[in-house]
Every structure is written in C-alpha cells, then in structure tokens.
Amino acid sequence: MEKSELKVNEKDIVVPGEVLAQGMSYLPSEGTYRKGEDILASRLGLVRIDGKVVKIIPLSGKYLPKKMDxxxxxxxxxxxxxxxxxxxxxxxxxxxxxxxxxxxxxxxxxxxxxxxxxxxxxxxxxxxxxxxxxxxxxxxxxxxxIDGGRIVFVSPTKVPRIIGKQGSMVSMIKKATNCNIIVGQNGIVWIKGTNPEDEIDTVDTITKIEQESHMSGLTEAIKKFLESKGRTVVVEEQMQGGNDEL
Amino acid sequence: MSYKKRLDGRKFDELRSIEAKVGVVKNATGSAYFKIGNTMAYAAVYGPRDLFPRFLKDPKRGLLRCNYNMMPFSGMGERVRPGPSRRSKEISMVTEGALLPVVNLENFPNSVVDVYIELPQTDAGSRCAGICAASMALADAGIAMKDLVGAVSVGLVDGQIVLDLNYDEEAYDKGDVADIPMAYIPNMDKFSLLQMDGKVKPEDLIKALELAKKGALEILKVQRNALKHRFEVVKNE
CATH class of the missing domain: 2.40.50.140 (Nucleic acid-binding proteins)
Structure with missing residues (x-):
C-alpha cells in the first residue's frame, strides 16, 4: 500500500470535494467521505485532525436534531x-x-x-x-x-462558540451584563435581564460572537468588546487560554 | 471555417471574466452570486425545511427543488416575462438534474432544499451561471455534497470550437452555430448536464467537451476560492 499522507492542515477551510488525505491509514469522520483511497470533504468547514481521524467542523447549516440536546x-x-x-x-x-x-x-x-x-x-x-x-x-x-426576556436566532453551528469551554463564554457574558442566558443547541438563545440596556448589550455580544466565531483569540476579543460597553469582565480560571475550543 | 476571430476579441478557449461571491442573501440558509461576462446569477438556498405539498414527501431522502427565473429587465431590452414558462420550467428541471448527483440529502427525509436562482442580467449561458451559483449556495448552506459543480457552455461557431459563448456568438448569422451547455463534476469525471442547440459532428463534440472540461475546472477554482474567502475575510482582519 502507498504511503498515507495528509493534504490539509488543522483548521484549514475546505470546500466540498476537496481531498483531505490520501491512503487508508486515515479514517473519515463527520463531514467527510471516502472515495477510493482518498478522504474527501463533503461540507464547507474547518478541518479537524484527531490522531488518524479526519473530520470537518461545519461553519454553516441548519440544525439537525440530536438526542439529548x-x-x-x-x-x-x-x-x-x-x-x-x-x-x-x-x-x-x-x-x-x-x-x-x-x-x-x-x-x-x-x-x-x-x-x-x-x-x-x-x-x-x-x-x-x-x-x-x-x-x-x-x-x-x-x-x-420561558417567561419574559427576548429570543435571538443564531446559526446552530456557532452555538459551541457562544457557550465556550465548559460554558466559559456564556458565563462571562452573564456576569458582565447581569443577564440570564440560555443557549439552545438549535440556535435559539433566550436572554433576560433586569433592564433593556443589559439585554441589548448581550444581544450585541452574541451577534459579535456569531460573526467572529471562527477567529482565534475570540474570548479576548469578546472581553474587549464587553469592556468597550463599560462592563467589568471577570475572567475565570478555567478560561485561561481556552479560546480555541474548536 | 470563416470564424477566425471572436466577436468580443477573446481567444477561442478563453472564458469571460468571472466574479463569484458567497453569502449575499442574509435571510437564506446559503447564497451565492456568480457573474460570467454580462450574465449574472443569484442563488439562494433555503432549508432543509418542511416540505409542502405533502404528497411530494419522500421518507427515504430529502428533495431538491430548483427554480430558475429571469428577471423582467434581464434580457436584451425587451421585457422578459418572469415566472414559470416552458423554458424556465425546463431549465429548472435540468438544473436540478445537474446538482442532484452531488448533493446528499439522505439525512433529511421528508424535507426539501429549495434553490432559487434569479438572473438580473443575461447574455447567454444563464443556465450554466445559475448552476455555478447554486452549487456554491448549496455548499454555503452546509449541505453535504460530494463535490462542487462547474458549468459552462461550449459551442461551434461556423465550424470553430469556442468556449463560453456570449449572446452575439449564439446569434451569429453568417454560419451555423451549435451551443452546448454542460455541467461537470470533477471528482466523478462526469457530466451532469449536457444539452445542445444546433448540429455537431461526433468528433467535434468530443473535442468541444474536452475544452469545456478545462473551462469548468477554471470556474471551479473561482468557486472554491469564493467559498473559502467568505470565512477568511474575517479570519485575517
């Protein structure tokens, strides 16, 4: 058998039909398929290589229901x-x-x-x-x-970034804006604060995360954004360096 | 063989200038804009979503539903009647056929993916431009696809094989014209659209299709770049 070889790097943006790896020693996972000996992308997204497993983290798309979500x-x-x-x-x-x-x-x-x-x-x-x-x-x-508050629709593929590692992102926003936030896996976010200003700032922050979700250093950018709104941000211990949970 | 120089000065195997952009319709699940020469196409993809009418539901897989429409002002000065016509229905159908081999809707039973293709300006090759835009829009909508589809027309103008005909060439009146719109899937090395208007010898058809493949690969490069660019813009800020 020929030598197996990766054709892309971690976090590359790939489009459907692009060759990700050649050879049978790599395994196709979510968002990829095997054709002959090659692994090809079947979705638009970021490459994630986990040992021998190649998968794609989608950047767009509708919500597909999943058990326990x-x-x-x-x-x-x-x-x-x-x-x-x-x-x-x-x-x-x-x-x-x-x-x-x-x-x-x-x-x-x-x-x-x-x-x-x-x-x-x-x-x-x-x-x-x-x-x-x-x-x-x-x-x-x-x-x-749900009682009161407001509903925001975001792209379901961005939900993991809004939540952050072990909920770090959402808890940071919660503390900074004094709002109660629930993020549904299907891309519906509920926000309730004590006054409209808090809620509007939270909506803005979530919109910003949605727009910049695939950038590195997201936590830092959101921290700055919240501070520019005059909010005090407390960075928790577990969040340090935890801005790349993709 | 008196067609020595193309009417717009291009080389015989040269495409018109291409522009492609992804994410142009905010409300859509995925969208794209594709311009080749003076032909412009917008494609917006909605879904997978609940399918109506219900009798069309397929419990095994999702349905792909394409709609091709030329805008009233898109023609050469005369008002084009928008909406379903014999022509636009046919083109919608062949567009669907061109895209169906690549899309994988098995994970979406009973649902539909709607593709709306609108053309604000046309100068021949509109179904190909529509297919190019639609294939980008489907990828942008996060739909599982085996590959992207590139589409372009080739033809014979007075015996000369040319790539990507414009309207003037299609309407060339000093000799016979054959116009062959086609769509190409590179991974499978297959054509998913092949139509023809006019007459062509079998050996010329083979030659023309080889040329079309080259053209389609160039278009696919632009499509891939446009899709990657959509997310890289923000990444590099």
Missing amino acids: VIIGRVTDINFSGWNVETNSAYPAMLSMKDATDDFIRRGADLTRYFDVGDYIVTKIYNVTSQNLIDLTMKGPGLRK
Whole structure:
C-alpha cells in the first residue's frame, strides 16, 4: 500500500470535494467521505485532525436534531396527547403530556395551563426517530417554560462558540451584563435581564460572537468588546487560554 | 471555417471574466452570486425545511427543488416575462438534474432544499451561471455534497470550437452555430448536464467537451476560492 499522507492542515477551510488525505491509514469522520483511497470533504468547514481521524467542523447549516440536546422551542399547537413544538429545524417535535409534567391531568383538561400556543420552552430531545421525528421531555434540570426576556436566532453551528469551554463564554457574558442566558443547541438563545440596556448589550455580544466565531483569540476579543460597553469582565480560571475550543 | 476571430476579441478557449461571491442573501440558509461576462446569477438556498405539498414527501431522502427565473429587465431590452414558462420550467428541471448527483440529502427525509436562482442580467449561458451559483449556495448552506459543480457552455461557431459563448456568438448569422451547455463534476469525471442547440459532428463534440472540461475546472477554482474567502475575510482582519 502507498504511503498515507495528509493534504490539509488543522483548521484549514475546505470546500466540498476537496481531498483531505490520501491512503487508508486515515479514517473519515463527520463531514467527510471516502472515495477510493482518498478522504474527501463533503461540507464547507474547518478541518479537524484527531490522531488518524479526519473530520470537518461545519461553519454553516441548519440544525439537525440530536438526542439529548437541550433546545429552545416554540409551542405551535396543542393536541390530544400533548404539544407540538417548532424546533428551528426541518422537523416538528412532539412533547407528550407524560413527559411534560408529573401532574395528573384529567381527560379533556385545559392544557394551556401548562403551555399555551406561542410559548417558548427550554426542553430536551430524548429521542429522534429514523425519520427525524423528535420527542421532547421537560424532565431534567433547568427545563421549563420561558417567561419574559427576548429570543435571538443564531446559526446552530456557532452555538459551541457562544457557550465556550465548559460554558466559559456564556458565563462571562452573564456576569458582565447581569443577564440570564440560555443557549439552545438549535440556535435559539433566550436572554433576560433586569433592564433593556443589559439585554441589548448581550444581544450585541452574541451577534459579535456569531460573526467572529471562527477567529482565534475570540474570548479576548469578546472581553474587549464587553469592556468597550463599560462592563467589568471577570475572567475565570478555567478560561485561561481556552479560546480555541474548536 | 470563416470564424477566425471572436466577436468580443477573446481567444477561442478563453472564458469571460468571472466574479463569484458567497453569502449575499442574509435571510437564506446559503447564497451565492456568480457573474460570467454580462450574465449574472443569484442563488439562494433555503432549508432543509418542511416540505409542502405533502404528497411530494419522500421518507427515504430529502428533495431538491430548483427554480430558475429571469428577471423582467434581464434580457436584451425587451421585457422578459418572469415566472414559470416552458423554458424556465425546463431549465429548472435540468438544473436540478445537474446538482442532484452531488448533493446528499439522505439525512433529511421528508424535507426539501429549495434553490432559487434569479438572473438580473443575461447574455447567454444563464443556465450554466445559475448552476455555478447554486452549487456554491448549496455548499454555503452546509449541505453535504460530494463535490462542487462547474458549468459552462461550449459551442461551434461556423465550424470553430469556442468556449463560453456570449449572446452575439449564439446569434451569429453568417454560419451555423451549435451551443452546448454542460455541467461537470470533477471528482466523478462526469457530466451532469449536457444539452445542445444546433448540429455537431461526433468528433467535434468530443473535442468541444474536452475544452469545456478545462473551462469548468477554471470556474471551479473561482468557486472554491469564493467559498473559502467568505470565512477568511474575517479570519485575517
């Protein structure tokens, strides 16, 4: 067998069809495929090489539902056995009564007492079928109906950058702006502060992260951005040098 | 063989000047702009999203739905009637056919990826420009693709094989003209679009397609650069 060889470097931007590696000793992972002995990119994104595994971190795209993801959804309808929820993906989600609450609900009871049409909820995907139908649950820490605040839509591929390493980015913003933030894996972000100014600054910060998410030194840039808004930023211990969690 | 010099002074194997840009429509999941000579194409991709009408749903894979449209002012002075016509329906269909071999929609059952191609200005080669823009827009939308598609037209003007015909050449009246729009997938070494208007000898067709391949590869280079550039702009700031 010929010698295996990488054709790209870590963090290179690649386009579909580009040859990433040659030879059978590398393994194709997410966003790549094998053609003959070569590994080719199938998505637009950044290359990530993990030992012998080559994968692509996408830079764009819609949300594809994944099991155990915590998302923010909007209740679109109420039916006999529960609620239909819109998830910012191509597929509808279903929250059944038994997964929504421990309460005993009598047949024909008014379900709007729990969630009404138009309500936003923080919820968890507990199952995705082969046809991408989504089952939701409200059982878990922090899963609840959203009350007040504002909703921001971001690209789902940028969510890991907004959250940061072990939530470092989001907790930095939370502390700096005194806002409560919940980031759904599906790209919906909920922000609630005590006054509108705090909320607007938070929205601006999140928009900035979204725009510059693939740059290195992001934490530093966001820190400066928050300071330019007159916010005091406390950098936590675990965040040091943790700006490249891609 | 009296076509010795091209009407716009290009070499016989020379493309018109190309411009490509990605991310031009903010509301779309992915979008691109492609200009070749005086032909401009915008493509906007929406989805994967819920598919209506529901009877079109395919539980095995997602659907790719293309729509080609020339804007009313895009022609040579006369108003082009926009919307579905026999011509635009056909071009939408062949565009879909040209892109389908590369897109992988198996992870998106029952859904649709909508591709809207709008042409604000045309000077021949509009379906090729549309396919080029659409292939970039699909990649920008984060859709899994085996490769990008490059499309260009070749033709025979009065016996001479030329690359990337403009309208004046297509309408050349001092000799026979054959116009062959084609789309090329480099990884598979396959043509995903091949149409023809006019007459051509089999040996000339082979020669023409070899030339078209070269042209398509040049276009693909521009497409790749445009896609990479979209994110590098911010990276290097």
